Amino acid sequence: MLFDIPFPKALTTLLYLLIFLPRISGIALPYSRAGKPAISPIYEFPNGTWVENIAVRSNGNLLVSLISTPELWEIDPFGPDRPKLLHEFPERHGLFGIIELSPDIFAVITGVFDLSDVSYTPGSSAVWKVVIKHGKKVSVEKITDVPEAGLLNGMTLVLKNPPTVLMSDSDLGSIWRLNTETKEYAQVLSDETMTWPPDVPSPIGINGVRKLNDYVYYVNFVKGLFCRVKVRKDGTAKGPYEVITDELSFPDDFALMQDGTAYIAGNPSNSVFRVTPGGEVTTIAGGANSTLFASTTSAAFGRTRKDRGTLYAVTGEGNVIGLEVKRL
Template identity: 30%
Template structure:
């Protein structure tokens, strides 16, 4: 998942083919931006307008900054005392980021209910004094395990927050701290084909050319990517529908044509999904390789020279024995215009 679930250990199909809709394609070779020390598991990333990449850590309550180059060093942005993990991250205004942190036992991937909070990470002074200003936005006393974050409205300060164990998506007002469950349906909850508690995972809003708003979301347990039409306030405006199924998914992003670049942690691959045709093209990774071991999230660069580069985080874990096979890492896929 974005977060590993210990029940994945019984899934023998994780190293199988992605799905029958997969199209063959020349694979892009991942390049290493930074490999973290052994035992480090990365979860998510966000990219500053200045190009630097922020990575959250599942195995420690930390955020790091890296330069968008090969063999970059990692700078600690912040460590959250009293927490064990930092997961979702999103930028709402320039250099104003928000994250969720909570307590997860890495060996079993069990979560402490009520340990979850949202924080504001102000990066505006980081380049000057090397420190971010971090303040708590609110607590989530009923949350089971918060993970994916997605922007609903920057103007109103509204963020979607996925609770993967509860199988619901809440809306958080980062200005007031108010939050409530907005999306809860048969495609957000955990269910077959996989025996895991991880339901809705990545959450992102996309506006169609005709103005229709959709919340796209991945579901790890059900091995699918789905979408639901939404109103301007984030509530459902229709019924959810499956975009593609048969892929053990984590977080994702969109390219300039509206295709989805999907982290497929179950097969250590990155896929491009054409939402219209439902075709899936593997662009990097391999089920039998560790080069993208348990890839968890993806974002495009924001500079002129890396806007066709996809940055991905990987947690490096093997579901078969709940162990980190390789260290977590940030890698880049130089796709070029032909793949974007």
């Protein structure tokens, strides 16, 4: 069985027409405006490139996953060097979530696409380990397939030893746990705040997911939610599922500050939202007519002294952008 899924240009045509326009007509986008951050375009991929997710190496370089082609790229946000292709995954795979397991060791989610009709194959999700040796040489191996999953999408580290990740399932409306060493996996979290309404044609419920302290934070793409749940060390729920805000317009992936403030990609609202721990939503960049932030998909903070106050955002139009958010 195949179902429609966002893809370059098709998100703003196929899915936008089917889902977003009927819903967005009843949703106002005038969130209060925060002070505008300084914005620095970092790189623009060729037309037709959909950048899905981003992680940051300890040396400051950006790793970006593409959904339009099965490729993982590395970008130096400070230097003049062109982006470097680190690895090309199997044909017809698109890349979704990416997370660091330990220094220069990353996990990446892939899934199979049918490019002829812009569809995704449920049950095709796989998780891979990417090791960057000595800062340069790259080795890649499959950790496991997850055929029981619908559409694995976002990913976060829940346990460092052994390296264990949580993965959002946008189709089934749940979160899976995967021990990357034993390769054992199971569904560990499920709630109505993660599911998608039955009256929409494409199953995109829970999307981005992040762990901070004792909580797992997540968004629901179609329902416009930003939520959290207190968890045990194994990723199972320890407390109630909490809705921080229900006023987002199609949130995608996001980055978290230590105080719980979230910077959330708005896709296809072409925006970056700031959500306080109390649920106040502000638009800090982009807007309905923005081309630079068109189809913003994910965000991550810099990790060096030079860019710890910089939020890096990526988009479905192939843009990689830096935003100075330290003083907002």
